[in-house]
Amino acid sequence: MENHLRGTNNEASGQRGHPMCWICQNRFFDDDFLNRHLKSEHFFCQLCDNMGSIVSFFDTQELYVHYAVEHFPCDVRDCQHMGIVFSNEEELQLHKVMIFCYRCIIITVANF
């Protein structure tokens, strides 16, 4: 039985003390330090970061799940490894077209 509810933002904003990393339980001087830590030590969602909220994950697996649920990740394996993800379907389609062009260029250059 998994009973693993995670208090994330509620806890962090509820208390005005030093913010704590909800992934590794380290405490930091202020939100700035915590945010920097989250970005350097853990995996974070670039899209959510752009929208002003830092969403961090313990490993890439969790990050991919977040991408799949909240955003539009590219389903090409290489892109998944690089964490290529978009905020809407249009951008994703555009990216896929560009990927093909990119590959064409590589092939053309290789044939010279």
Ligand SMILES: [Zn+2]
């Ligand atoms: Zn941490």
Ligand SMILES: [Zn+2]
């Ligand atoms: Zn996100």
Ligand SMILES: [Zn+2]
């Ligand atoms: Zn892709």
